[in-house]
Amino acid sequence: MEQKKLTIGVTGLNNIDSPGPGVSVIRGIKESEIDARIIGLAYENLEPGIYMPGLVDKTYLIPFPSTGSEAFLERLEYIHSKEKLDIIIPNFDSELYLFIKFSDKLLEMGIHTFLPTMEQFEERHKDNLPEYAKKYGIKVPESRPIVNSKELSNLPKPLSYPYFIKGKFYEAFKVVNNNQGIYYFNKLSAKWGLPVVVQQAINGTEVNVIALGDGEGNTVSAVAMRKQYITDKGKAWGGITLNDERLLEITHHIIKETKWRGAMELEMIKTDEGEYYLIEINPRIPAWVFLAVGAGQNIPEMVCRLAMGEKVEPITTYKYGKMFIRYSWDLIGDIADFEKIVIFGEL
């Protein structure tokens, strides 16, 4: 890459107990040879990434996607007029729809992204997973999207307890009886909307892959990981890279068949019999991306290069047995910084 300084906007600075991927993405970019000015794009005043020393050069608050596309675009246009953004890396499921929808408009403005197509984004939704699995020859647990809690008492066979009940975008709870199911249905539908998905629980070990497709069917990067410590929110607090050839084969197969463009996270269950069930595809970089960087595959760097139209050679090796352990750390901030974010929406 020519040594032009790139201005890169990154969302997901909420490095909290259920962390967004932004801080890890920025760390990856900073460890690469890319000369970057990092612009944080935050939704909340207290997203830790705003205040972390040496992380972002400047942060702007942006409106929640639910505010509407007009306000969202207007704010991005304002930020672009100030910062001349070259790239934006969105890191939330809930904002991806808008970024994908307006990717051509952003490109006209000079802002590059490297995201899945709208078709790719839509077809891997949790409520569409059975059709997705059938189309691409992947095993998935029995599942069913539901829009009314009454459906829970009459789930079609072979769905049975225990099952997981999942929000449209985030969160999943294990359910062992109908009352529990109704409680979580109400909670998830109120928070994330409809449908809510019921998915059969599969006994086994959860294994994950972070991967990057070039949009032409090639897997540019793929790193497999097993969570070693899971928080009460179901998030990995520690994980370790794996040498799991079958898992990587499945990843390559999915990317080849779907011609996936951009980063993704595959969440799978490996049974004791060695079978793999796909439970979810997250269409973005996961929060544990810095483990992949540490294992030898700098996915944030590769996303930037692909976004700028560079040809990126696939990396096929990484170090096994690399671990990450999250920690919490109290930052000391100043009320003056908080004031700037609250009053001006910029810091």
Next chain:
Amino acid sequence: MSKLNSLAISDNGFIFKPSTGESFTTNEIGLMIINLLKEGKSADEIISVITEEFDIDAISAGRDLYEYLDFLKREKMLD
């Protein structure tokens, strides 16, 4: 590569299984058994080495060896 040879084993008896991310610890005898298995030694040869190296009779060594082999198979570390 055999399952045993795919393991990362330190001299301290720490075993890392890269295919699953699991780790185990083993004692001096366990470490010796694994190294002898990797060299292709038979059960009788391993028992003989154990009785030479440690203050233990052949029957006890045999019982310990087969228990250990069961453990390795159960954890899918041995073909």
